[in-house]
Amino acid sequence: MKENPIRSLSGIPILLYMLLGAFAAFWLFISGLGAFDTGKASPFFLIISILLTIAIVFGLAGLYMVEPNKAAVLSLFGKYVGTVKDNGLRWNNPFFNTRKVSMRVRNFESGKLKVNELDGSPIEIAAVIVWQVVDSAEAVYNVDDYESFVHIQSESALRTMATSYPYDQHEEGQVALRSHAAEISEHLRDELAERLSDAGVQVIDARISHLAYAPEIAQAMLQRQQANAIIAARTRIVAGAVGMVEMALDELQKNGVIELDEERKANMVSNLLVVLCSDRATQPVVNTGSLY
Numbered sequence: 041m042k043e044n045p046i047r048s049l050s051g052i053p054i055l056l057y058m059l060l061g062a063f064a065a066f067w068l069f070i071s072g073l074g075a076f077d078t079g080k081a082s083p084f085f086l087i088i089s090i091l092l093t094i095a096i097v098f099g100l101a102g103l104y105m106v107e108p109n110k111a112a113v114l115s116l117f118g119k120y121v122g123t124v125k126d127n128g129l130r131w132n133n134p135f136f137n138t139r140k141v142s143m144r145v146r147n148f149e150s151g152k153l154k155v156n157e158l159d160g161s162p163i164e165i166a167a168v169i170v171w172q173v174v175d176s177a178e179a180v181y182n183v184d185d186y187e188s189f190v191h192i193q194s195e196s197a198l199r200t201m202a203t204s205y206p207y208d209q210h211e212e213g214q215v216a217l218r219s220h221a222a223e224i225s226e227h228l229r230d231e232l233a234e235r236l237s238d239a240g241v242q243v244i245d246a247r248i249s250h251l252a253y254a255p256e257i258a259q260a261m262l263q264r265q266q267a268n269a270i271i272a273a274r275t276r277i278v279a280g281a282v283g284m285v286e287m288a289l290d291e292l293q294k295n296g297v298i299e300l301d302e303e304r305k306a307n308m309v310s311n312l313l314v315v316l317c318s319d320r321a322t323q324p325v326v327n328t329g330s331l332y
Contacts (some may be wrong), residue, residue, distance in 0.1 A: 041119065041176070041177050041178055041181045041182055042121070042175065042177060043123050043175045043176055043177040043178070043240070044121075044122045044123060044177065045122060045123055045124075045125065046114065046121060046123060046124055046132075047124075047129060048112075048124045048126055048130040048132050049130065049131045049132070050128070050129070050130065051103050051104075051105075051128065051129030051131045052128075052129055053131050054102075054103065054131040055103065055129065057105055058076070058096050058099055058100060061092055061095070061096050062093070064087045064092065065088075065090075065092040065093045065096065066089070068085045068086075068088050068089035068092065068225075069085070069086060069089035069090075069093075070087045072084070072085030072086035072087075072088075072089060073086070075277055077269055078160065078188060080194055084178060093318055096121040098134055099131075099134060100134075101134035102128055102131045102132055102134035102136070103129060103130070103131050104129075104131075104132075104134060104138045105129050105130070106124060106125065106126060106127055106128065106130055106140075106206070107127065108127050109142065109143045109144045110125075110140055110141065110142050110143060110144075111123050111125045111140070111141045111143055111176040112124040112130070112138050112139070112140055112141075112145065113138070113139045113140075113141055113176050113177060113180045114132060114136040114137070115136065115137045115139075116133070116135055116136055116137070117135070120177060120181060121136060123176045123177060125143075130201070139180055139295070141173055141176040141179055142173065143172065143173050143174075143176070144172070145170060145171075145172045145244060146170075146171060147168060147170040147171070147174065148149050148168075148191065148193055148194075149167070149168045149169075149170060150166050150167050150168075150169065150191075150195050150198060151165060151166065151195070152164045152165070152166045153165055153198060153199060153202070154254060155199050155202045155203060156203060156231075157202060157203065157205065157206055157207045157208050157217065158203065158204060158205055158206045159207070159321055161207060161253065161254075162253070162254035162256070163202065163207055163217075163251065163252065163253055163254060164250065164251070164252050164253070164254055165198060165202050165217070165248060165250060165251050166248070166249050166250035167194070167228060167246055167247060167248050167249055167319050168242065168245075168247050168249045169190070169194045169232065169245075169246050170243070170244040170245040170246070171190055171232075171236070171241050171242065171243050171244060172241070172242050172244060173186065173242075174240060174241070174242045175240030176240065177240065178238065178239055178240030179239055179240040179241065182238050182239055182240065183238070183239045186239050186240070186241065189236070189239050190236060190239070190241055193232065193235045193236055193247060194232060194246075196235070197228060197231040197232045197235055198228065200231060201224070201227055201228050202217065204227075205217050205220075205224065206244070207251075207253065217248070217250060217251055220247065224248060225245075225246055225247045225248070227238050227250075228246040228247075229245065230320075232246055248275025
C-alpha cells in the first residue's frame with residue numbers, strides 16, 4: 041500500500057453554487073405553493089425544489105477541510121482511492137469516506153523502562169523520539185492505529201538496544217550507553233526506522249533522555265565507579281611520577297651536578313616517588329651534616 045495523490049476541487053466555489061442552489065430551491069418551493077400568483081399550487085415546481093434540495097444536501101457531504109501539514113485519505117466503499125494534501129476547503133465525490141492524517145513532526149518521551157544491560161545489571165532508561173508520517177496510506181491501512189504502533193514499537197526498540205550495550209565502558213574501544221551517546225542514538229534511530237517503515241513513519245531523531253542504574257544497585261555501582269576513578273587517577277599519577285624521576289636523574293647526570301651510585305639513585309628514586317605519589321604533603325628533613 042503506497043500513497044497515491046489525487047486531485048480535488050476547491051470547496052469555496054462549490055459552496056457558493058450550493059448556496060445559490062438553495063436560494064433557487066427556496067424560490068421554486070414558494071412558487072410551487074402559489075405565493076407569487078393567483079394562489080394556485082404548482083406540483084412541478086414543488087418536485088423540482090425538493091429534488092434540488094436533496095442534491096444540495098448530498099453535495100454538501102463531499103465538502104471537507106484539509107489543514108496545513110495534514111492529509112485526507114479517501115476511500116470508496118472500502119477501496120483506497122487516493123490522498124489529498126491541498127490545503128483549505130476541498131470537495132470530492134460525496135460517496136468518498138475521508139480520514140484525516142497529520143503529517144506534522146511529532147515527538148514523545150517514553151516511560152522509564154527497567155531493563156538489564158549487556159552485563160546483566162538492571163538499569164532505568166528512557167528516550168525522546170521525534171517522528172513524522174511520510175506515507176498516509178501506509179499509516180492508515182498497514183497498521184490498525186499508527187500512533188499506538190509508534191509508541192509500542194519505540195519502547196520495544198529501546199529495550200532491545202539497551203540489552204546490546206554495557207552501561208559503562210570496560211575496554212578500550214567498547215561502545216557503552218553512558219559514554220557513546222551519538223553511536224547509541226544512531227543505533228536506536230536505525231532500529232526504529234526498520235520497525236516503523238511499514239507504517240509509513242519516518243524517525244527523525246531518537247535520543248536517550250534518562251539513564252541510571254536501578255535503585256537497588258545504584259549505591260554499589262556508585263562505589264565501583266568511584267573505585268575505578270581512583271585506580272585510573274593513581275595510574276596516571278604513578279606514570280607521571282616515574283617520568284619526572286627519570287627526567288631528574290637524566291638532568292643530574294647530563295649536567296654533572298652530582299655523581300650517584302646505584303644505591304643512592306635507588307634511595308633518591310624512592311624519596312621522589314613518595315613525594316610525588318603521596319596523598320598528603322611531605323615534610324622535608326634537612327641534612328646539615330655530610331652528603332650522606
